[in-house]
Amino acid sequence: MYERILVATDGSSGTEAILDHAIATAEPYDATVTPLYVVDSRVVRSASDRDPDDVREELESAGEDALATAADRLEDAGIDVETERRNGNPEREILSVADDIDADLVVLGSHGKSPREKVAGLGSVSESVVKNADRPVMVTRLPDE
Template sequence: MIEKILLAVSGLGHAEKMLKTLADVPSIQRSKVTVLHVVPHLSSAEAMTTKWEEGGKILANAIQYLNLDPSKVSSILRQGDPKRVVCEVADEIDADLIIMGSRGLKRLQSILSNSVSQYVFQLSSRPMLLVKDDIYVKTVKRVMVAMDNSDAAKRCLSLALFLLRDIKGGELILANVSTDLRGKESQITEISPEKNPILAAAYAEAKKYGVPARCFISSGKPGEEICRLADERKIDLLLLGSPDRRPSIAKNLVDIDRLLGSSLSDYVRVNATCPVLLARTVD
């Protein structure tokens, strides 16, 4: 269930467009939305005053653009480090989904540029919908879930079914990629669900909710294959599970090893040609 949505805004952009598109989905129309803008700390009082005024205008413009039921929308203007404030507010309102814009920076660039979205994804266990600046936000009809045996993938499936069950003409694409690190691409093949145990279970779950589903398999480098499949099938929204690799001892520190290492979620969020919803297992 997605009952509470946190939309982090920095100026009218793709994140607002994504939420406006999602607002047409019947299951989302019952959700409450909190629109957040964070004013960073500045040295002079004059500069801070200007930023507060600009922040108020950004919030007002976002709410006017979204044109949602006023009883279901609230706004927060807060001062602080944007990365930390987004995480704090998400916890305060117990958000079921965080929506943020993303510049689509690669891992090292994200670290060096102090990427807000990358930081929030590392430290929050809440589902996070990232919308890159260079993609076209489309009406959500065709949703893809990258399936494996993980609890995170099953959580993605539940979110996808929540969104799709009331969408007329909606379609669920279930994809399972066999890892082949040699980089040799296989043909993307549509199969009957009973031929793949992972997809069979997901297909049966979709059938319970009356959601039309199709199953596809391929092999190769998982990130590349998932992005290729999403592009070929003209996917409107891609859902991908991500294991919880945050440090168990220092939950307040970004997992630098993960950021610098090989990460499926990082590859997909940077290279996918559609919005990407990343979800972890529930803490």
């Protein structure tokens, strides 16, 4: 049923819960899991008081750390892993990578790092992916931080 599972991560503490669900789903099918981190170009552009290149580099470094952590967790569970990092709009990049790898399932958290999203319950990225995906999406409720 599942051969390729895409897991979107922003490197937050909720990533553990997302990975737990991805592992539980992947194990019975021996599926490959692709953790994805998107450097949000909107954040880079909106950092008016800082050099955009510095902001991009910080986000790229955070992304590499997040992907390494996710890959280690998945590999420790015996899951085949292929990581992806993209730059751009998170909603579009998640959907694009899902198409590129022909994911059978997209797994993501219920909200991002912003306080507004935590209060609202379903974040803007999650909501957009659910509305626009042409494949199953598993939205994982994240623990309160």
